[in-house]
Amino acid sequence: MSAPAAPPLLLSDSQRATLEQLSRSQTAAHRQVQRARVLLLAADGVANTRISAEVGVTPVTVRAWRARFEEEGLAKLGQVRQGRGRKASISEEQVKAIVHDTLHTKPAGQTHWSCRTMAKHAGVSSATVQRIWHDLGIKPHRVDTFKVSNDSRFEEKLTDVVGLYLNPPAKAVVLCLDEKSQIQALDRTQASLPMIKGRGATMTHDYKRNGTTTLFAALNVLTGEVTGRCFDRHRHEEFLKFLKVIDAEVPTGQAIHVILDNYSTHKHADVQRWLTRHKRFHLHFIPTSSSWLNQVERWFRDLDVKAIRRGSFNSVPDLIAAIEDYLQANNEDPTPFVWTATAESILAKVTRARRKLTEVVNQ
Template identity: 65%
Template sequence: MSETDREVLQKVARSTAAAHREVVRARVLLAAAEGAGNRTIAADHGVSAMTVRAWRSAFATEGLKHWGKVKKGRGRKPSIPAETVAEIVRITTKETPKGETHWSSRSLAKELGVSHSTVHRVWTELGLKPHRVDTFKVSNDSAFDEKVIDIVGLYLNPPEQAVVLAMDEKSSVQALDRTQASLPMVPGRAGTMTHDYKRNGTTTLFAAVDVLTGKVIGQCLPKHRHEEFLKFLKTIDRKVPDDLDVHLIMDNYATHKHANVKAWLEKHPRFHFHFTPTSSSWLNQVERWFRDLTEKNLRRGIFRSVPELIDSIEEYIEANNENPKPYVWTATAESILDKVARARTSLNEQANQN
């Protein structure tokens, strides 16, 4: 057994995704390569000695040439003709029903004269989901490449003697109260709450996530202007040790570039702003933290006043900082730029076709 074959078989043997039969077969061949006898191997791996001999013989004559392939005539025959599959795919991806935006399995089944379960099987096997649509927007920022390289560099290789903060504002956070009392969860029934609510005011949450530790500096303020932004910068200035530079990742909101903010920065040279490209909020890790805050605290919260809302947010931040967990950034700038380049190419091709 060559080293290449051994590496392939070891990978299959450790796999949790490969077919069980292939995993067992790989382990049997590896055991055989170590000199174990057929009966011993069969007993250890739950197969017959005849099966072990057949696998060893096939490997001796063919190696891994036909590994994983099913011999002709074996296995379940496809029950859906290839022509039907091709037609289902073509119509699903190229056409739409009259007056509608997408097909359902029943409407397409009626169109083609097949059962809706047939359509559903083809969609499931090929990963077609006409009922779903993903949102996206490719940034047109002229400095997109430079900004991506800058921000990803801060995530993957942060500067020494500095703290990197992913910062943004969550504006107009509503203090919502339900119109009727909610019912608690009991065995056999989920907790309930009314679908309608009463608005009791709003607040704006300014938050900055330390990308290294996961700790959060947060402050709720009544509005979303440059005056409030300056207050938050002063809060960060007080909480970050004086011997550290502060690198802030943020979006291109006009408040962040106000003349008074620029004047403040000139007096505080340890602060450095890094702006994400336009339409690229996904580059800012604080957006992930905002999502968690919404899911775990705000969405099902009941707040009779703005102070109650603020107290709840501050409690969530305090709990976060007692056991912080940083988000692990793995994507390189090169991989992001390649992906965006492919998206732009696809968009241009689609525009040319239209």
């Protein structure tokens, strides 16, 4: 019969705040960070064996740290009892040096440290470096991309578009419109092998180009249905043809609010003249460098992953047929994307990003 699970550790609000700050620290002693993580998990009711596996210490250590906290609280969190436990094979000074060099230096001729290059630099094993990086959440091999919009009307455009998502107007349809240009009809140079038990499907890494097409697509924000047409090019002439398709499909009497980017085609003089004769169309432009704000971009990603990337197309008509099949399947069982972020929360995040960029530039 297994032993009963230990009860959750009782923490005050101030103790939890202190431990959460310590668990994210990149300058505190490695052992202190581990202990803070153990105590937080224990307070959440996680079993000792799971805690030991997640933090990288033994269950005996977990039980000992729990007992010590219940006895002494946080008063002696940073102190190590003499003569207890396995002696550290690396000093706290070495850990601090590894962390400092990882964050503030680069190896000669390279853009970032790896476990092996840092291990050679610091005179320790690569496993030691990996453990320190893992425990402190340091990931030199990863780079997250971003782009902060410099649009002078960013707040105005953002508020307008998010307002349509969160509070769409009555007796109107809201469409996210964009074009996915230069979709390539790629054919593999050799036949692909199907998936079998014990082995995934295979395809050659090289391919033959058989032409391209451009997909114009408009995602209905409320229903998730998509109207799409493929054209050879993506000029204002094709854009106008697609607007006429939308005009024919949307019932008379409904206003049409179209969310789209700042591509010059969307603002062409011929387009403007057509819009003056079709008063129910209202264009809403997203801020520059903010494609993430247009929901149809998310649908384009699904199209690419599910229907195009692993396909093999002998011709452009084959590619268009595959796109149309995906459109039909989507519209038979549409699922709208649910937008939850408010304009205020996005603006706060962008403000923090701009402030951080300014600090880096001024350093």
